[in-house]
Amino acid sequence: MSNQLILVLNCGSSSLKGAVIDRKSGKVLLSCLGERLGTPEAIITFSKDGKKCQAPLAGRNCHAGAVGMLLKELEKHGLHDRIKAIGHRIAHGGEKYNESVLIDQAVMDELKACIPLAPLHNPANINGILAAQEHFPGLPNVGVMDTSFHQTMPERAYTYAVPRELRKKYAFRRYGFHGTSMRYVAPEAARILGKPLEDIRMIIAHLGNGASITAIKNGKSVDTSMGFTPIEGLVMGTRCGDIDPGVYSYLTSHAGLDVAQVDEMLNKKSGLLGISELSNDCRSLEIAADEGHEGARLALEVMTYRLAKYIASMAVACGGVDALVFTGGIGENSRNIRAKTVSYLDFLGLHIDTKANMEKRYGNSGIISPTGSSPAVLVVPTNEELMIAHDTAQLAGFLEEVG
Ligand code: ADP
Secondary structure, eight states: OOOOEEEEEEEOSSOEEEEEEETTTOOEEEEEEEESTTSTTOEEEEEETTEEEEEEOOSOOSHHHHHHHHHHHHHHTTOGGGEEEEEEEESOOTTTOSSOEEOOHHHHHHHHHTGGGSTTHHHHHHHHHHHHHHHSTTOOEEEEESSGGGGGOOHHHHOOSSOHHHHHHTTOSOOOOOHHHHHHHHHHHHHHHTSOGGGOOEEEEEESSSEEEEEEETTEEEEESOOSSTTSSSOOSSOOOSOOTHHHHHHHHHSOOOHHHHHHHHHHSOHHHHHHSSOSOHHHHHHHHHTTOHHHHHHHHHHHHHHHHHHHHHHHHHTSOSEEEEEHHHHHHOHHHHHHHHHTTGGGTOOOOHHHHHHSOTTOOEEOSOTTOSSEEEEOOOOHHHHHHHHHHHHHTOGGGOO
């Protein structure tokens, strides 16, 4: 009998990423990317066995239209009947969910209630679930929240120092994101180190376009750098990360901007892009900095300095550090960012082996600190889709199929 398949959907406000995963091997059999949804230019690209094909979504340019096209593509390859469950990446589960959940009407209502916490992402996630229910009727749907892993943070880590009434009335607290990535990377790092996860005080830096850092103790998140929204913390591609909240009143009073414009500026025009005035893309900035571009140099310097400060602060959350793990597009590939960041952390005993740092790129995982050096520094490529597929198989009740 052919192995059962899980469809993983990750819906953004104008995009849909899909992956069909063989749970037994973990292999992605087919993937798709729907872009510019909601516009006349909406398009979907399918990838299978290294080949790509594209189709416009003119008729129905929404998430449901994209899932409909995906179903047709699956039928073309005879894969549709093997899909047994659908896993959805959900941006925000609020305080309600500390683990993934089988979706029913009550869960849908809860996710809708979380829309004010993630006004761009949760409506798209909900549309993805509705689209899956329409095109794959009868199949179980599972929600995997980016926030749930961080629900173990202690009160001292998630509480903002603002009046209690506001915190209670608006669920105003730190939530953290990238939890699905952390849940994949942490056990993988423990496996590489050959120790039980519970015995490792681990700091994971997930560095992609969005970036966050998490402290893990006894296998649980005890602090993380993103907060109420994903803007808090590290310098990111276009997000500023930590900034004096006084910036809002200053810029609205003196720069002629309204609150929405300041928000847009801090989320979409800041970070690496804002400092460099060149690009939000780390790789492009590294090339430009090598060629003498001053903005690119400064952007990377501010990013790595902030990151190093955060790593040191996470040692407080963990009560020490046994392992520092890099993941995400930058963390997995940029030896320069890793080396520069760790160079600030010599006083914590963190060091990098130049050869290992060179080798552990482009999908290679492993230890990049010198042999026997403690704490260890590691690179672990993340695989959020696999984690979602795993949770989905488990909650849909056929984990015994997993090899
Ligand atoms: P997202 O958060 O959108 O999923 P990714 O995890 O794919 O992002 O990370 C994208 C970032 O990774 C970009 O800044 C990109 O420049 C960076 N990146 C990818 N490969 C390299 C590389 N070889 N060197 C430096 N940065 C890289």
